[in-house]
Amino acid sequence: MIVLQFDGLIPVVVQDARTGEVLMVAYANDEALRLTRQTGFAHFYSRSRKKLWKKGEESGHVQKIREILVDCDEDCLLYLVEQTGAACHTGYRTCFYRTIDGVIVSEQIADPSKVYANKGQ
Amino acid sequence: MIVLQFDGLIPVVVQDARTGEVLMVAYANDEALRLTRQTGFAHFYSRSRKKLWKKGEESGHVQKIREILVDCDEDCLLYLVEQTGAACHTGYRTCFYRTIDGVIVSEQIADPSKVYANKGQ
Numbered sequence: 374m375i376v377l378q379f380d381g382l383i384p385v386v387v388q389d390a391r392t393g394e395v396l397m398v399a400y401a402n403d404e405a406l407r408l409t410r411q412t413g414f415a416h417f418y419s420r421s422r423k424k425l426w427k428k429g430e431e432s433g434h435v436q437k438i439r440e441i442l443v444d445c446d447e448d449c450l451l452y453l454v455e456q457t458g459a460a461c462h463t464g465y466r467t468c469f470y471r472t473i474d475g476v477i478v479s480e481q482i483a484d485p486s487k488v489y490a491n492k493g494q
Numbered sequence: 495m496i497v498l499q500f501d502g503l504i505p506v507v508v509q510d511a512r513t514g515e516v517l518m519v520a521y522a523n524d525e526a527l528r529l530t531r532q533t534g535f536a537h538f539y540s541r542s543r544k545k546l547w548k549k550g551e552e553s554g555h556v557q558k559i560r561e562i563l564v565d566c567d568e569d570c571l572l573y574l575v576e577q578t579g580a581a582c583h584t585g586y587r588t589c590f591y592r593t594i595d596g597v598i599v600s601e602q603i604a605d606p607s608k609v610y611a612n613k614g615q
Contacts, residue, residue, distance in 0.1 A: 384519060386507050386516055386519060388516055391513075393513075393515075394514075395507055395509055395516065395572055396504060397565065398507060398570045410594075425528075434555030440593060440599075441593060441594040442590040442592065442593055442594065442599065443590070443593070443594050444518065444519065444590050444593055445582050445583065445584050445586070445589045445591070445604040446589075446593050449519045449589075450594070451516055451590045456497065461566050462566065463566050465566070468565040468566045468567075468570075469563040469564070469565050469572045470563075470566070471563065471564055472561060472562060472563055472564070473531075473562040473563065473564050475572070477560075478563065
C-alpha cells in the first residue's frame with residue numbers, strides 16, 4: 374500500500390468513471406483524503422474558504438468514489454467517481470465546459486440559482 | 495475569446511483525446527501556454543528544473559494538441575491530446591498507473607532506460 378503523506382495540498386483530478394469526462398480539479402490535504410476513503414465520497418480542502426468540504430454538501434451533487442489513483446511522483450490524485458447532477462457550480466456537467474477560445478462544449482444540466490437556493494437548510 | 499492571464503503557474507490536466515484516459519498533470523505559465531498554442535504541441539513549466547519544457551523533447555513522446563479547455567474559475571487547463579508513446583517517464587501509458595493501494599492498473603509500453611538513453615543527442 375502506498376502511504377501518501379503530504380504537507381499542504383495536492384491537486385485532485387476528478388473524472389467521471391462512466392463517461393471518462395474530466396469533471397473538475399480541486400485540492401486535498403491529508404484529512405480530505407482520509408475522509409474520502411473513509412466515507413466513499415469525495416472530500417476536498419478549499420483554498421479560498423480555508424476549510425474541508427464534501428463535494429455536494431450544499432448542492433446534493435455528490436461524487437461517489439469508485440477508485441483513487443495516484444501519479445508516478447505521488448503528488449497528484451485522480452478520483453474516478455459516479456457523479457450525481459452537475460459537477461460545476463455553474464450548473465454545467467463539468468467545470469471544463471469551455472474551450473480556451475470561449476466556445477461552450479458541455480451542457481448546463483442544473484440551474485445554479487435553484488441548486489444553491491436551500492443553502493444552509 | 496478568453497484571455498487567460500495568470501501570475502505564476504496553473505495546473506494542466508492532460509487527457510488522451512482518443513481513449514479518455516487521464517495521462518498526467520503538469521504546470522504551465524503564460525509562456526508555456528503560448529508555445530503550446532503556437533506550436534500545437536504540449537509545453538509546460540517544470541517546477542523542479544525551473545524551466546520551460548516541451549513534453550517529449552527527450553523521449554519523443556510528444557503530445558499533439560487537439561483541444562484546450564479551461565475550467566469555470568479560469569485557474570486550470572485541460573489539454574486534449576494525441577499521445578505518442580508513453581506519457582509517463584516510467585514507461586507506463588499514463589502517470590496514473592497505480593491505485594492508492596498500490597495496484598498497477600496500466601501498461602508499461604516503453605522501457606525508460608531506452609527511451610532516455612539518447613538524452614542530449
